[in-house]
Amino acid sequence: MGEIDASVGVFGWPPALVASVLAATMASVGIFAVSTRPDTAQRYRPYFAALASGILLSTAMFILPEAFGGSQAAPLAALAGYFTLFVFSRFARRPEGRAFAAFFAIAAHSTLDGMEYGLLFAASDVAGFLGAFGLIMHEFAEGVVLFLILRGAGVPKVIALLAALFGAALTTPMGTLATLAVVPDLSLEQFSLALGYAAGALLFVGASQLPEEFGELGFKSSVATYAFGAILAILLMWSSHMHGHSHSEHHSTAPVTLARS
Template identity: 35%
Template structure:
């Protein structure tokens, strides 16, 4: 079907962006509803991202070696720094609310871009490897796009601009990461990409436990706890669908290249 595995990953990441757009079209029709229930969407996002970090992203990142743990910690404090800078410098009446929408946007953008790069590397190792690594890509782009849109609307951003920003952050960045990596797919040192992935995991860890989890204080437990549970459930479903980047496996395979066993 595809001339090369790299064309396959470009097709799949573009398909993920298209499905994210469909989700955004659906939710933007009820934009007032998503704005009204913004804190609930934030808690769903918190459960989703925190579960993905703990069960999937952090173990893969930390498997990259001792330096990965420090970079993940650095990613966490980078998120804290960006969030506080936004709260301080945004020239709006309520900078805290706007920062709570923009910080997850930035973190998801970075993570999705790295996703595109990592999936490209997976496909460069063969079609089967790439397909396994991208089985859950389309699934997780859909909720990420909807949640990003809802967070932006809750932050007071217009329906149109929220749609554009959410599509760019959760949809377009993944194929852009693929395009950026295609010329380097067969030569890149995957260990470097794994370390960047650790920074991304730290960023998402801050977002999920910081500005998103803060909505637990504003919402009644009758709504906040189920919302958190929905996010956790979505992440677990995505996890069983085979979301995996294969960074550790790739690095492990290449660490044995050139090693010969002598009888």
């Protein structure tokens, strides 16, 4: 398995934790933007969502073979990851208690996002960076959506702001920290199952959830931005492999290890 080398992070932090903090920052920016400039935030939200959708879709396809190669049960784990996010998404649509349902669903989703950072960087740097980029981009839309739902339900602005910051932002690094504490002790089989679960979750976000955020984005703009994100991820993968990130180096039978300073 790959290693998470703390030395390549910022302030000596593992890259996964840096990525999760950046994601939380992006969600916070979205929340503050929509609370102060709602028209501007709403205008650009579909572009963020479309770009992130393409990136996450390609990233999920990239890491699924990695997971399947380590466990015969990984396809079931991928389905479980997809279905978990599907349930959260449908739960948030229920008319009764929609504000609470949205908060619960997005907070759980954001926590899973944070967990995915640790798993993706443990698989390989390229999977980590690609997945992190897509997830970070979609955090903007996630923060905006949660704040707007809370405000639409009549929640006071200050409370909606604080709830959105916790539900869409702070839960992400919390999930990453939890994963970093557990991943070093996982066997190849366990890691592959966890990676398959993360891939399934990414697949749902990229292929099902985020496309719903395209809103009034026109056909050409949505397709072009979506395709650009997917192609960008593919080009980055190819570039990484050309610089020595061979697929075989991630199939060691040793447990996952995270290099610590």
